Amino acid sequence: MLTKEIVTDRLLQLQQSICTALENEDGVGKFSTENWNRDGGGGGVTRILQQGAVIEKGGVNFSAVHGELPNSIKKELKIDDAVFFATGVSIVIHPISPLLPIIHMNVRYFELANGDYWFGGGIDLTPHYVDVADARWFHAQLKGTCDQFDLSYYPKFKKWADDYFFIAHRTETRGIGGIFFDRLTANDSIGKQKLFDFLMHLGDSFAPIYLHFMRNKRLLDFTAAQKRWQLIRRGRYVEFNLVYDKGTKFGLETSGRVESILMSLPEQANWFYNEIYAEKSAESETLKYLKKGIDWASFES
């Protein structure tokens, strides 16, 4: 039987293996480790790498918290039961180079005292400059993982990511999306163990995916203008995370550890007023790709 302890242990192993893989590829940066306890119950292990050779700031967080949900969250989740257990691994990597993408992953398990449970998670990519070959490759990896479990997953979860990672006030997606899902629970065609296998398979795909980008792009030179654009795009990332992201909101409203939750924010972000980009510039071309509904997995450039 899949107990909370098994889920928790497996997520801790995932955190460890991802940190090791990222450290090895970075070659310079090392993850710090902070164990923290939550007043209401549970706690976590926050691991942060700052000022690496490739990674400027990256966080690989594990948490397993339990207790009573605040009313605001109960209302949002449309549940009556207030006694919850939630565990997960959350990752955000901000690279030094504007030619490398920001990446985010989250895999999580949620359980109520009444026995209801669900899995949630996703991976999405935020390139500062959209490289269509990279975008296609990234989505093909996610599709490959999904297709091993259920052919309906990728199309459904890809659309969910488009809708979720959307900066409504800018009418632009955060990046090129990926997959996102929530409230995944057993049904006639798939059991709890199999869903957990899917979650872990996704988790295990994270390091190979990001290492692929690190290896291919780490030695590329970039210009001051590209760096400036990266800082602006990071500003959009901050806007998404603080205005829309439900995980951030959940963490802040359940009195999670602020420094762990906001590890998703970049070391530096900028807001220049009303920047205008020339038509056909790399910046304008990237903006054209920041929209919903692009079929990246079979994109023909």
Place this chain on the structure above:
Amino acid sequence: MLTKEIVTDRLLQLQQSICTALENEDGVGKFSTENWNRDGGGGGVTRILQQGAVIEKGGVNFSAVHGELPNSIKKELKIDDAVFFATGVSIVIHPISPLLPIIHMNVRYFELANGDYWFGGGIDLTPHYVDVADARWFHAQLKGTCDQFDLSYYPKFKKWADDYFFIAHRTETRGIGGIFFDRLTANDSIGKQKLFDFLMHLGDSFAPIYLHFMRNKRLLDFTAAQKRWQLIRRGRYVEFNLVYDKGTKFGLETSGRVESILMSLPEQANWFYNEIYAEKSAESETLKYLKKGIDWASFES
């Protein structure tokens, strides 16, 4: 009679006089001017100064918008009438030097089709390093303005600012507060014209207050460590504006012009993970003052 046109004209004059005063004191920076229209009705004049001698990024926005309120805002304001008119001037100034404070002012007038109306606004100061003499002086200015109209205003509006400019997830105030008020409407003891006079008196106090700080602090040298701290404090400012600020939320949800609304964000902000400050350092001392309920106007250091 105090018509919408009179209010609007007076606010436009206020915008102009503040821009002129700030430009004169800065000596280098000039305000750009963008006129914009809102799809749903109305528009505004956005004036931004970037890269001045003292001001790094400052916005002095005028807007006068009308139309139908979205349901989310109607619910928040607890009103049934959806047809609204709103006009105001909003200011945020981010200085180059960490020894100068960030300042914010907003004065606004809101009217519904059914004839209901109210005034709202406030001024608050966010020093990167709290200087208690400055904080006392600042609050004394606001108290002086309030006391000319109603002795109950300053204590009431000062507390309101403490509660409003509060970063709940950090358990710290944004800065040293100031005054904040909303839904101010005529009653037996004060008429509409008098309320508008108060609003404009407050608006007219903005330039002398900030020029006082600009003059006194512009020539002071600062260190790289102080600059770093400023960038962290600006990160907190971003957190407040994107997570809690009702004006920002109102603007984004009523499809205001994004570049105008988010002029409040600094040119650069940073998030370093888990910075720790030595006891008695200037940074730790500042953090001690970022709490509610300090009686700054009669503070004895």
